[in-house]
Amino acid sequence: MLAHTESVTLEAPFSVAYPFLSNPENLPRWAHVFCQDIEKQGSEWLAQTVAGPLIIRYACDAASGTIDIISRLDPGVEDIAYTRLMPNGPGCEFTFTFFRTADMSDEIFDSQRWGLREEMRALRAIFRELVG
Template sequence: MHTISFRAETATVSISAPTKTVLDLVADPQQLPRWAPGVAKAVRPEGDEWVLVNGDTEFRITVRVSREHGTVDLLSAQDPRQGVFTRVLPNGEGSEYQFTMLFPADAPDTAVAEQMSTVREELRTVRKLCEEQAALG
């Protein structure tokens, strides 16, 4: 029998911008401070990893991108089973951005709800930045 170690929560946002525009933003770890400032105030590369800096806290991630499949995964460098798994899907001339986050199976509902509220705000920022970029042509 297989056991579930994590609880998955997914949020989605519709974006009036081409999938390439969305992928260009979310696949670039250096753009994280623009759309997820609670996660990273600064980002720097170190070898094949990225270091997210938020105050005195640093966290290492690996970024796995498949433009062919429209996926961008931001994974813990220490445990790549943990992280954020995202996908950009075409929707007419625009896009859908799906964002799935894994939480420990025993995470309190209130903590998950609070984090997903932050995620929804970040997705609204992704939409705003991508739609502004698309308007510039």
């Protein structure tokens, strides 16, 4: 499968960035191209996305800096976006990787790549604002 990875340097310490990024309620703040709204439903979250409602859950491990976003596409079918936050001096590096699914068109894949770039820019701006 074809993969796409973006990374961004965040001007915030890990102790500030990890709690923000690992909280699904913040997803619409930084991943605004993908997710316009989100609400908790039991142990999962219902995200309102450009493609319609999507059930997601997070798999997080602060020790390794992982914050994986698992989307349920259909019953028994999941797609995972792998992310990692790494301390880098006084700030952090955040990487986000997604894979092109078998049924994804070139146009959708290109659109998702563009959207992720925009979201990384938004994330950088959010942390500049949060940290001052």
